Amino acid sequence: MEDFIHSESVDSDLQLKVTISREKLVENVNHVIKAVSSRTTIPILTGIKFVASKEGIELTGSDSDVSIQSFIPLEENGIENATVDIPGQIVLQARFFSDIVKKLPGDQVDLEVDSRLMTRITSGSSEFNLNGQDAEEYPHLPSIREENSFNIRTDVLKHVIKQTVFAVSTSETRPVLTGVNWNIQNGKLSCVSTDSHRLAMRTISIETEDNLEKSNVIIPGKSLSDLAKILDDSGSDWVQIIITDNQILFKSNHLQFYSRLLEGNYPNTQGLIPQESKTEVILSTKSFLQAIDRASLLAREERNNVVKLKTLNDNTIEILSQSTEIGRVFENVSTKSIEGEEIRISFSAKYMMDALSKIDATEIKINFTGAMRPFLIRPVDEQDILMLILPVRTN
C-alpha cells in the first residue's frame, strides 16, 4: 500500500468527463443493478456500463438472461440532470459503484476517465479512484425491432405477475415450468403457470394492432419477479411490450427491461381444468384464508403441510390438522352456501394460502369433483382469474 501519495492521479488525456446529479445517478444505478449478479461466469457482467453522449447518460446492467437499461436525459422537466463535457464510455464494478454513489457527500458527482481507464469520482471532499473496464468488451444487448408491440397499464402488469408467478416450478426437472406461459389471441393476454401440483391462470384484455397473436411465449419466473420490483419505481403509467422469437422487451419511461424466453413447448394446461363440479362452496376469502393459516401452524410440523377439509350439514366447513407431537387444531368456517355432494379432501395449506392471497374478491367459490380430483378456486363473479390445486392422498 503506497502511503498517502496521490500517485495514481488521473492523467490529462481524458476519455470521458461528466457532472451528474447524485440523486439521479443513485436512482438509475438502483434500477440497472437489479440485473447484475455476483455469480456470473462473464467477469465484465459484474460491472455497470456507463455511456455518456450528447443526449444523456445510459446505464446498463445484465446477467445475460435479464438486461436492464436506464437512461438519464441531460435535462428533464426543465431540471438539469447532467452535463457531458467529454462523451465516452466505461464499465465500473457494480457493487462498489452503487455503494459509493449512495454515500457520496455532495449533490453533484464528477466522473472522469483517463486513457488507462482509471476513473476518478469526486463529490464534496471525497475522491474515489476506481479501476474501470473497457466498455467495448461489454456484451451487446439484443436488437429488437419495435413491431407487434402492445401496451399494459403498469399496475395491471404488476398485478398479473403477482397472480401467476408464485405458481411456477422451482425445480429444473422440467425447465419450461419455471416460466409463466403467455398467450395472446383475440385481444386477450392469458398468463398460466403451474408446478404440476397447482396452477394459476389470469386473463386480461389488451389493445393490439393488426390482431396480434402469440403462443408458447414462456417468460422465466425470476425475470417477471425482477420486473415487478423495478416497475415500482418507474413512475410510468404504461408499459410497452415487444415479443420476439427468443426475447421479450418491457419499455417504461426511461427504462428498458430485456429478458430471454425459455425454449421448449409449454404443456397444454386447458385439459387439466375440470369442466364439471360435484360440490360448490361459496365463502368469504378472508375468513377461509385465516382459518387455513391457523390450521397450518400445526400442519407445518409434518412433512407436507397438509390440512383436511370437510363439509358439514349446517353450511359450515371444518378444517383439521394435527401433529402427533404437538397436538391438533379444528377450525369451523361459516359459508354462504354449500351445494352438491358432501366432500372430505386433503390439500397443502401453503398452496391454498398462496392462491387465496392472490384473489382480491371478497367472496370465492370452490368447485370440487371428488376427493382425488383437482379443484378450482375462483372469485364468485369473475372469469378472468382461476386457481387450481391438486389434493393430497391421506390415510
Add this chain to the structure above:
Amino acid sequence: MEDFIHSESVDSDLQLKVTISREKLVENVNHVIKAVSSRTTIPILTGIKFVASKEGIELTGSDSDVSIQSFIPLEENGIENATVDIPGQIVLQARFFSDIVKKLPGDQVDLEVDSRLMTRITSGSSEFNLNGQDAEEYPHLPSIREENSFNIRTDVLKHVIKQTVFAVSTSETRPVLTGVNWNIQNGKLSCVSTDSHRLAMRTISIETEDNLEKSNVIIPGKSLSDLAKILDDSGSDWVQIIITDNQILFKSNHLQFYSRLLEGNYPNTQGLIPQESKTEVILSTKSFLQAIDRASLLAREERNNVVKLKTLNDNTIEILSQSTEIGRVFENVSTKSIEGEEIRISFSAKYMMDALSKIDATEIKINFTGAMRPFLIRPVDEQDILMLILPVRTN
C-alpha cells in the same frame, strides 16, 4: 391421522381453567419467549410455563442462562385482563403457543388443561388441543433477596447497554471478555467492555442505599442485548437491579429479567488507558463518521478493513484506503483544531464506526500518543464516556 373425530376431547377433570385477553397474552408471551432457545439441552425449556393463581397469570421463559418472568394481573387500571376459574399450571411448547395466540380470531382466549395435561385453547371458531408438559418439572428460578438493590432510569440503562455491549468479545477464548464488567463505587456505576482490540467505558451516577459497593460483576453481553430489546416494551420508567454472587435481576413493572453472571476475574482495564497525549484532534462526530464510512467501502474488500489517517497542516485530516483490485479513496475532513505532533496511523474502520455511532455529542476529541499506541475518543466536554482503539500496523 384420525379422521375428523374430536376423539381427544378434554376430559371433565380439569386442572386449570382461565379466560384471558388475547392482546395481553400475546404481549406477555412475546416478552418471555425472548429467553426461550430452540437449541436447549433441557427439553422442557423449549416450553413456556403458564401459572394461573388468584392474583393473575405468570409466564416464564428460560434458557437457563437468562430467565424472563412476566405477570398479568387479573385487573389493571380498572380493565379486566383475565378470569381464573381453576388455578393451576402447565408448560406449553413456546413457539407453537406463541404462533397460535398471535393468530387466534377472538379477543378472548379460553384455556383448559385436563388431567392428562391435554390443553384446549379456544377462541372464536378455533380450537387447538396441545400436548402440555408437567410444570413441576420446570426448573425453579433463582431465589433472590431484595437487598442491596438500586434503580436506573429505563432509557438510561438502555443507552448504557448500547454504548458498551458492542465492544464485548465474540470469541470464547477468554470467556470473561464476552461480558460487560460492572463496578459500583461512591454512587457511580461504571461499565467496561473490551475484546482486547478496543474498549468502551461508560459511567453513570446511581442512587444506592448504604453505600453499595460491587466489583467484578460480569454480565454476559447477550443477556444485556436481550434485556435492552425487552425494555422497549416494558412501559416502565425505572428498572430495579439486584446483584447476587452469581445472578443479576432486573425488575421493571410486571417483568423480571434474570441473568447468570460470568465467573472469573475481569482484567484491570484502567492501566490500558493512556494518561498522556501527543496529538489532540477536535472535530465533528458526524462528518468524521461519514468519511470513515465511505473510506471503508474499499477497505472492506481487504482482509482487515483498515483505513489510514494523516493530519495535514491546514487543520484537516486525510483518510485513505485502497484495494488493489478495485481502486482507492481519499477523504478530506475539516477539523476544529489539531494540536501537537503530526500523526499517521492505521486502524479498523469498523471499530471506529462502532465507537463514533455510540457517542451522542456533536464534537469529539481524539488523543493520540503515537502510531503504535492505543488512542482515545471522547466527547469534547464529557468525562462519562470513553472509547479506546488499538491501531493496526501497516507497511
